[in-house]
Amino acid sequence: GDSVTQMEGPVTLSEEAFLTINCTYTATGYPSLFWYVQYPGEGLQLLLKATKADDKGSNKGFEATYRKETTSFHLEKGSVQVSDSAVYFCALKTTPGNKLTFGGGTRVLVKP
Amino acid sequence: DGGITQSPKYLFRKEGQNVTLSCEQNLNHDAMYWYRQDPGQGLRLIYYSQIVNDFQKGDIAEGYSVSREKKESFPLTVTSAQKNPTAFYLCASSTGQGQETQYFGPGTRLLVL
Numbered sequence: 001g002d003s004v005t006q007m008e009g010p011v012t013l014s015e016e017a018f019l020t021i022n023c024t025y026t027a028t029g030y031p032s033l034f035w036y037v038q039y040p041g042e043g044l045q046l047l048l049k050a051t052k053a054d055d056k057g058s059n060k061g062f063e064a065t066y067r068k069e070t071t072s073f074h075l076e077k078g079s080v081q082v083s084d085s086a087v088y089f090c091a092l093k094t095t096p097g098n099k100l101t102f103g104g105g106t107r108v109l110v111k112p
Numbered sequence: 113d114g115g116i117t118q119s120p121k122y123l124f125r126k127e128g129q130n131v132t133l134s135c136e137q138n139l140n141h142d143a144m145y146w147y148r149q150d151p152g153q154g155l156r157l158i159y160y161s162q163i164v165n166d167f168q169k170g171d172i173a174e175g176y177s178v179s180r181e182k183k184e185s186f187p188l189t190v191t192s193a194q195k196n197p198t199a200f201y202l203c204a205s206s207t208g209q210g211q212e213t214q215y216f217g218p219g220t221r222l223l224v225l
Contacts (some may be wrong), residue, residue: 004154014132034213041117043202044155089154098143098162098206099170100214102154 002027006090006103013080013110021075021106023064023090031092033057033066033073035099038087047075047088080110115139116217118203122221125171125190133188133220135203141215143208144186148172149200149219158201161186162208190222198224 007022025031030053035042048057053068064075073090090103116137125131137144143162147155157170161180175194180186186205190197200221204214 030213036216041219043116043218045216046213049213075139091120098145098208098212098214099160100145100155103154104154105152 001005002031002092002094002101004090004092004103006088006106009087009107011106011108015070015082015110015112016079017052017110019025019075019077019080019108021090021108022089022108023073023075023103025073025090025092027071027092027094027101029094031094033064034091034093035062035064035073035075036089036091036102038105040086049088051091082106082110082112084108085110116203116205116215118201118217118220120220121218123220124225126225128187129193130190131222133190133201133203133222135186135188135217136184137203137205137215137217138184139185139205139215140183140185141195141205141207143206144180145204145206145214146170146178146186146188147202147204149202155202158188174213197222 003026034049035047037047048059050057050066056065087105091100119134145160146158159178161167172190203217206214208211
């Protein structure tokens with residue numbers, strides 16, 4: 001079945017450091033890939049997405065490229081801020097059906 | 113503003129009690145979903161509904177029940193058969209067409225007394 005593997009956290013960084021969160025997946029067919037972010041005590045917000053190979057999703061300084069050859073969708077940000085402290089979830093969705101399969105989440109803590 | 117609302121924010125359940133979590137959306141979305149999140153873990157799908165009066169079990173449906181009588185509403189009941197109900201419950205919705213995005217509500221935290 002479909003699955004998503006993320007690097008385990010927590011990831012602790014200083015402000016303005018470079019952030020990478022690795023995400024790899026296993027899926028039948030051609031999935032769409034997503035990154036969601038969860039701030040403390042809140043629901044999930046869509047951060048970015050990519051629907052086909054070589055697409056790059058970007059939002060709020062975050063980027064991720066859909067790499068079919070390595071089945072990966074790594075999240076990157078060049079200069080993190082304290083406000084980026086959150087849990088980040090990688091997810092995939094295949095058709096038919098609308099089910100999202102999530103990775104376990106990676107907690108990121110940015111210190112001033 | 114369009115969005116998804118969940119209530120209550122915190123819910124306490126006694127032994128042997130059924131409790132119902134509310135989820136309402138005004139996005140005119142056809143599809144709605146319920147997920148469970150345990151500490152330090154990802155989300156697991158409980159139930160989903162792609163159209164009014166129809167729903168399907170997800171990966172962990174045992175001990176839960178749902179209804180979808182209106183397009184806007186998808187309540188989740190945690191029954192007494194769910195022996196480990198303490199978790200964060202998230203509702204989501206989507207247009208239900210193709211590779212669309214799911215939008216999430218703020219969540220309900222269920223605690224057992």
